[in-house]
Amino acid sequence: MDKTKLLKELRNKGYKVTPQRQEIIEVLSEREGHQSAEEVHKRICSHYPAMGLDTVYRNLALLRNLNIVSEINFGGKNRYELNRDGDGHSHHLICLGCGVSQKLDFCPLDYFDWNKVLKKDFKVKNHRFEIFGYCSHCIQIEENEGEGEE
Amino acid sequence: MDKTKLLKELRNKGYKVTPQRQEIIEVLSEREGHQSAEEVHKRICSHYPAMGLDTVYRNLALLRNLNIVSEINFGGKNRYELNRDGDGHSHHLICLGCGVSQKLDFCPLDYFDWNKVLKKDFKVKNHRFEIFGYCSHCIQIEENEGEGEE
DNA sequence: CACCCAATTAGGAAACATTCTTAATTACTA
DNA sequence: TAGTAATTAAGAATGTTTCCTAATTGGGTG
Helix, strand or coil: CCHHHHHHHHHHCCCCCCHHHHHHHHHHHHCCCCEEHHHHHHHHHCCCCCCCHHHHHHHHHHHHHCCCEEEEEECCEEEEEECCCCCCCCEEEEECCCCCEEEECCCHHHCCCHHHHHCCCCEEEEEEEEEEEECCCCHHHHHHHCCCCC | CCHHHHHHHHHHCCCCCCHHHHHHHHHHHHCCCCEEHHHHHHHHHCCCCCCCHHHHHHHHHHHHHCCCEEEEEECCEEEEEECCCCCCCCEEEEECCCCCEEEECCCHHHCCCHHHHHCCCCEEEEEEEEEEEECCCCHHHHHHHCCCCC
16 A cells, blocks of 8 residues: 555545654655654654654554554564555564564464354454564574573 | 472572562462463562562563563563463463453464475574453453544 | 571662643644 | 644653662571
8 A cells, every 4th residue: 555545545534644644654664564663753853853752652553543554562662564465464573683574474363263262252353473583684693692581 | 380399490490489489479370361560469469568569570580581481461561371381382362351361272383384484594482372352251341442442 | 507698689760662741733624 | 714623742641661779588508
């Protein structure tokens, strides 16, 4: 979905098309993977210093609710990505080193035996599936660090 | 795995068996589902008011690193659960209303085509799979709230 | 049993991401 | 072009988690 279309969709739904929103959508569409609110804010500020961090959060939440971006949480913060395909639903392979993510062509729910769940009268709202690890660039760094945890 | 065994394991690995650690393990073993650090702290404080919240966090992190408890994140906070089975690896069906979780007898990785991933030279460290929704008790509450988000 | 010392603790301060509050500004409609 | 509700910036506030420091304590050793 391209930027112009998204802005039109916003206007149709009664939301104002502000320069801030345009900037956020622009920055999201420039990159493939996930970006944190802080990253989005920083990148916009480099040429639009008046941008407020709160505005970034507020609009990312709006776009998430409109199913225009998807949000995932790792490393203690939320990250956002434009839904480029239709259903706004995807899973990722994520590098713990550099944070780069790669879309997976796989959804566990396609293989899940729903009879076991539906029997329990559970109303499914959403799900999460992510694989974490280290990409080829970050493997060496990780090996040097070793098991430096508690 | 029972409590006495866990305490013995801690001692064998060179960690001290403090009353605080015993309390934390006790509280975790009393309930099936996930508990937040704050919940654990509150429950301990009810009969052991000197317990520090920081101590709860510190020890939950220790137990997580020792693979004795597993940590999942939802609703903006981490929650912890004792690993009662062997490998310390499980997935859950989680109610967004009451937070009660139910273990799933399913792991997506068993159905995942690893050739696609390994080809990319990616070192897998861990993964996440959870299904969120509303349990039979919370469905009605959720329906009354409607789509009150934006 | 008494001693010792590294591990552990409580408490408060700090860090961190995120949300709220408020008054001012602005996009869109008529 | 004016009116108005939505949106904004800025900083304050919130909530979770971690860090710091001095005091305490578990458990091995003599």
